[in-house]
Amino acid sequence: MQRRVAVTLDSDLDRDLGLDSLGRAELVLRIDRAFKVRLPDQLLVDASTPRDLLRALLAAAPGRVAAMEALPSELKELPEVVAPFSATTLIEVLAHHVQSHGDRPHVLLWRSEDDEQTISYADLNRESCTIAAGLIERGLVPGDRVAIMLPTEPAFFAAFIGVLY
Known part of the structure; x- marks a missing residue:
C-alpha cells in the first residue's frame, strides 16, 4: 500500500x-x-x-x-x-524504480516550450538492456572502458546505463 x-x-x-x-x-x-x-x-x-x-x-x-x-x-x-535505501549501485536503484513504478517519468528532456520528451523508468531499462546486449555481442567484458560521446538525448541515458549493465 x-x-x-x-x-x-x-x-x-x-x-x-x-x-x-x-x-x-x-x-x-x-x-x-x-x-x-x-x-x-x-x-x-x-x-x-x-x-x-x-x-x-x-x-x-x-x-x-x-x-x-x-x-x-x-x-x-x-x-x-520510496527510496531504495538498500541499493548500492545505480542499476539496483533503476531496478527498484522499474519494479515500483516503471511507467513513471524518470527523465524529461526539454527542447522547447512545445517539445518535451519523457523517458520512463521502464523505457530507460528496456533501451539500456538492448545497448548492453549489443556491447556484449561485440565482445565487451566487465572492466572494459567505454567512451560515450552523445548529446543530451534519449540515446545518451540508454547508453550510459547500458554500459553499467
Missing part, C-alpha cells in the same frame, strides 16, 4: 518531493519561463522548500503579489517516493 504525502509550502524539495539537484534546476527554469522572471542561480543551492521558491519569485516579481494571493491554497496529495 502506498502512503500519500501532503505537499505544503514547507515540504522538503528533496526528501518529501523527490527533487534532486537536476529536478530543482528544471523547476527553477520552468518558474523563470512561466512567470517571465530571472531567479538567482544561488536559489538552486539555497531553496529547500516551495516556500523558498515562492519568496524568490515574489522578490523577482513584486508586482504579482496580488495575483499570487488569489491562487487556491488547497493541499495536493502525491504518492510517497
Whole structure:
C-alpha cells in the first residue's frame, strides 16, 4: 500500500518531493519561463522548500503579489517516493524504480516550450538492456572502458546505463 504525502509550502524539495539537484534546476527554469522572471542561480543551492521558491519569485516579481494571493491554497496529495535505501549501485536503484513504478517519468528532456520528451523508468531499462546486449555481442567484458560521446538525448541515458549493465 502506498502512503500519500501532503505537499505544503514547507515540504522538503528533496526528501518529501523527490527533487534532486537536476529536478530543482528544471523547476527553477520552468518558474523563470512561466512567470517571465530571472531567479538567482544561488536559489538552486539555497531553496529547500516551495516556500523558498515562492519568496524568490515574489522578490523577482513584486508586482504579482496580488495575483499570487488569489491562487487556491488547497493541499495536493502525491504518492510517497520510496527510496531504495538498500541499493548500492545505480542499476539496483533503476531496478527498484522499474519494479515500483516503471511507467513513471524518470527523465524529461526539454527542447522547447512545445517539445518535451519523457523517458520512463521502464523505457530507460528496456533501451539500456538492448545497448548492453549489443556491447556484449561485440565482445565487451566487465572492466572494459567505454567512451560515450552523445548529446543530451534519449540515446545518451540508454547508453550510459547500458554500459553499467
